[in-house]
Amino acid sequence: MQFCLGHPTEGYYMKRDVFGQKGDFITSPEISQTFGELIAVWFMHEWKSKGISCPVRIIELGPGRGTLLSDMLRTMLSIEGMADCLATIHMVENSRVMREMQKGVLQASAAAQNVQLEWHHDLEEIDPDRNVYTMLVAHEFFDAMPIHMLEKSEDGIREIMVDLIRPDQPKEGEAADAELTPHPGAFSFRFAKSPPNTPLAVLLSQSSARYAALPNGSRMEVSPQVSAVAQAVGKLIGEPNKGAALIVDYGDDHVFDSSLRAFRNHKHVDLFEIPGECDLTANVDFAAIREAVEGKAHVHGPLTQRDFLMCMGLTQRLDALLKTTQTNEEKLTLARAAQRLVNSTGMGGEYKFMAVTTGEEVPYPFVARERVENKEGEMQ
Ligand SMILES: C[S@@+](CC[C@H](N)C(=O)[O-])C[C@H]1O[C@@H](n2cnc3c(N)ncnc32)[C@H](O)[C@@H]1O
Structure with missing residues (x-):
């Protein structure tokens, strides 16, 4: 799986843009700008509620086309105080093709705000720094880790x-x-x-x-790489450092038995069809992430994507966007895209959000784990 996706010249992510209609799959930030905007609002709320510490850095694991970062950046810079504090954006990306795309999308807005862009092959290359507040996001990164x-x-x-x-x-x-x-x-x-x-x-x-x-x-599908990256996230966010992380992916709070699958041209294909030409992916065991982070930082969730985005104000954000949209056709496209993100039988239910924070206080809209366990007990 590692070679098929990450081989320096023949790996799936190394050769071309794999996203969108012409690619093999589409991700939430590519579907609707509201996804990145609401994630940014979560980070801003978390940062402000902890008393605004400066300087700030953003880390994204596997930024793809850079769309999520671009939507987050636009939203964050519109929040008072953030432009003065944001110093660096770190991107953990092993594909040269993707790095070029990310540079193209982010360079101008980063330069305008004096924000430095840095690329890394590995999260371990980024120094834990107790003087910097870290905002780390990983969307559809862990599912690409080999199992x-x-x-x-x-x-x-x-x-x-x-x-x-x-x-x-x-x-x-x-x-x-x-x-x-x-x-x-x-x-x-x-x-x-x-x-x-x-x-x-x-x-x-x-x-x-x-x-x-x-x-x-x-x-069972077991991924030491998922655990290793999750441990590194815990180390960066946990005391004596400070910050918050959001891990978003498809999967659930348990180990999976046979979720490994391959995609090509938006179709599910045989796992062994043309290695290096198909996306290989496996559901994420969020319980394994929790086990790797616990003891280093505090873990919350997972919540479904639907619950997270609806609680963060998807309806209100969509209403605001619709007001500034001219044609009925554009309005329909916007509304359908937002609906797709939160459809309970699709992305809204399949994708989960997990938060990692420095302190134990449960961040909105996550729910204390004991309350989830008690509720599940009552329902049985
Ligand atoms: C499915 S894409 C997710 C893109 C983006 N986060 C989004 O939401 O649109 C996975 C990204 O992770 C990168 N990637 C995959 N495996 C990686 C690894 N082992 N190290 C660094 N980057 C990796 C890919 O090149 C790609 O940019």
């Missing part, structure tokens, strides 16, 4: 691996030729199970106490 697939069986834990099928694969009883012909078109792939209890499979299966409770026959 391991594990299966629990009677005889132990097996990893589901990707196996190469050679066109000249020897039939049973024939001698195997160790040399592979360098002819990529001639190979295909399939899943194969590792022997039970390889050291890596055992280690991964012990990385959360939640996995021990799963019955034999269960599969």
Whole structure:
């Protein structure tokens, strides 16, 4: 998964713009400007409620076309005090093509406000700095992190691996030729199970106490990379540093068994179809993010995208936009786009928001975890 998405020359994100009608998928900021605007309002409210500390930096993990940052920046700079405090925007981005697009979208407005733009390959490259207030956003970043697939069986834990099928694969009883012909078109792939209890499979299966409770026959998608990045987020936001983070992605508050999938031209395609030409993605286990952050910073949620955006004032923002829009056709397009973000059976329910904060006070519109657990208990 890592190579297919991130190989320096052949990786999916390295070659072209993959977003929008001509690409393979569309993300919330590309659908409606209200998405980035309301996220910006959340950060501004959080920052102001903690007493406005200066200087401020924004970090985005995987900024894509830069649309989310651009909408956030426009909104934030319209808030009193922010223009004087915002010093730097850090972008964690490993694709050169995407970096160029981000520069094109952000350079002029950043330069006009004397805001510095910086790119990094890894979040660990950004210094924790107790003198700077950090606002970190990750939208559709964690779902691109590689996963391991594990299966629990009677005889132990097996990893589901990707196996190469050679066109000249020897039939049973024939001698195997160790040399592979360098002819990529001639190979295909399939899943194969590792022997039970390889050291890596055992280690991964012990990385959360939640996995021990799963019955034999269960599969689970485990991502050490998701945990490593989440730990780095916790370190940047937790004391003695200060700030807030929003992690937004599709997924839920539990481990998934088989959510890994591939997209090409807006269609769901076979996982092994043209590696490097398809988007590979897996649902995010938000409970794993919580486990990685806890002890370093405070974690809130997840909330559904619908709940977050509606509580942050999507209806009111849409009304304001509609008032300044001329034609009925434009009004309809705006309203449909906003509706798409919060549709309960689509993006509004599938995408979740999780917040990370320095202090334990629960930020609006998140709800204290004990209250969620009590409510779930009452409903059972
Ligand atoms: C699905 S896009 C999300 C884009 C954007 N956040 C949005 O909402 O439109 C994923 C982004 O993360 C970047 N990316 C994926 N894996 C990465 C990695 N391991 N390190 C840094 N950037 C990565 C991609 O190049 C792309 O910009």
